[in-house]
Amino acid sequence: MSQSFHAGSCTLVGAGPGDPELLTIKAAKAIQAATVLLVDDLVSDEILAYARPGARIVHVGKRGGCKSTPQAFIERLMITAVREGETVVRLKGGDPFIFGRGGEEVEHLREEGIEVQVVNGITAGLAAVTSLGVPLTHREHAQGVVFVTGHAKTGHAAAEHPTDWRQLAATVRDARLTLVIYMGVAGVVGIQQQLLSGLPGETPVAVIQHASLPEQQHITTTLARLPLDLATAGLGSPAVIVVGDVLRGLAAAGLPASRFGT
Structure with missing residues (x-):
């Protein structure tokens, strides 16, 4: 269904394999602009250091072989934050579209009338x-x-x-x-x-x-x-x-x- 009352935005950002120096410039800019970051387990503190002061950082723990936050719950968090006018970054290890469930998230957000940007990361x-x-x-x-x-x-x-x-x-x-x-x-x-x-x-x-x-x-x-x-x-x-x-x-x-x- 189409929604017209949200003023926020959502970007899926690939944080790369872990080394903060492998982060792309575009990814770093997106992290710096975010007011809310939903962060996977494998994203390092060095990468989170790019976040602006006061940004809300939510760890949502997606990691193979470990207890994970349910995917549907993460998607609801993203949708709610965007509709509240937040600049949302979904920060994932590696690349969002290579075993990062980015495709699922894009589909669900678009179903809610929310357009999503994707910033690739080194897988x-x-x-x-x-x-x-x-x-x-x-x-x-x-x-x-x-x-x-x-x-x-x-x-x-x-x-x-x-x-x-x-x-x-x-x-x-x-x-x-x-x-x-x-x-x-x-x-x-x-x-x-x-x-x-x-x-x-x-x-x-x-x-x-x-x-x-x-x-x-x-x-x-x-x-x-x-x-x-x-x-x-x-x-x-x-x-x-x-x-x-x-x-x-x-x-x-x-x-x-x-x-x-x-």
């Missing part, structure tokens, strides 16, 4: 491999890249269409793609077993935790050893799993081909 999958000195695509190793979540939406409809990791493995192999898996640590054993149906065990893999932050840690290994090496390293969420031959460039970057095992 963790890109920042993670860049931090290792390798690309996501390379003419000799990968002709494209696939971003996929390892933590799909729950519910009856989702259960009918689970991620087909076996088919994805065949596609990655045949089309020479890099596979970037978000929120896949908890289900890594099942994911690895299915990927091995189409990819060789020696396929290079990297797992990067806290990409771009001072506490970043990573392992480089192979698909065959992935669960074992991940458990040995003790890495957990938030982390990105990268699978593909672009990682063979790690040797050229001066990093070991595998941190654990052979």
